[in-house]
Amino acid sequence: MRVIGEVETRVDLARAFARRRVELGIGQRALDHAAGLADGHISKLECGTRRLGPVTIPTLLAALGLRLIRQGPDDPLLVVETGEPLPPRVQALVGSLAVFARVPSIIAAQAKAAQSA
Numbered sequence: 001m002r003v004i005g006e007v008e009t010r011v012d013l014a015r016a017f018a019r020r021r022v023e024l025g026i027g028q029r030a031l032d033h034a035a036g037l038a039d040g041h042i043s044k045l046e047c048g049t050r051r052l053g054p055v056t057i058p059t060l061l062a063a064l065g066l067r068l069i070r071q072g073p074d075d076p077l078l079v080v081e082t083g084e085p086l087p088p089r090v091q092a093l094v095g096s097l098a099v100f101a102r103v104p105s106i107i108a109a110q111a112k113a114a115q116s117a
Contacts, residue, residue, distance in 0.1 A: 013079065
């Protein structure tokens with residue numbers, strides 16, 4: 001079980017989803033389609049103009065192979081990998097973002113944003 005991030009707010013959860021998406025090398029629009037979301041949904045979540053809701057959270061958890069756990073009543077909520085295979089529509093996209101030279105800068109920017117939050 002690999003921890004993707006700690007979650008205290010929906011913004012933290014959106015950041016964890018973005019981190020996982022970039023880690024897998026999947027573009028925003030591609031994840032929109034694979035997860036059955038409207039075009040631009042992931043982009044809006046990641047830039048903060050749209051909030052995660054009760055339908056989107058389980059949809060993205062499943063699409064990205066993640067789950068939420070709390071090990072004890074006073075422990076933080078964690079986003080962790082499920083260890084199960086990704087859905088086929090998502091698995092087919094893994095690495096598709098790697099063709100863009102800007103991936104390292106995206107990862108660095110998200111890591112910097114996570115540290116300052």
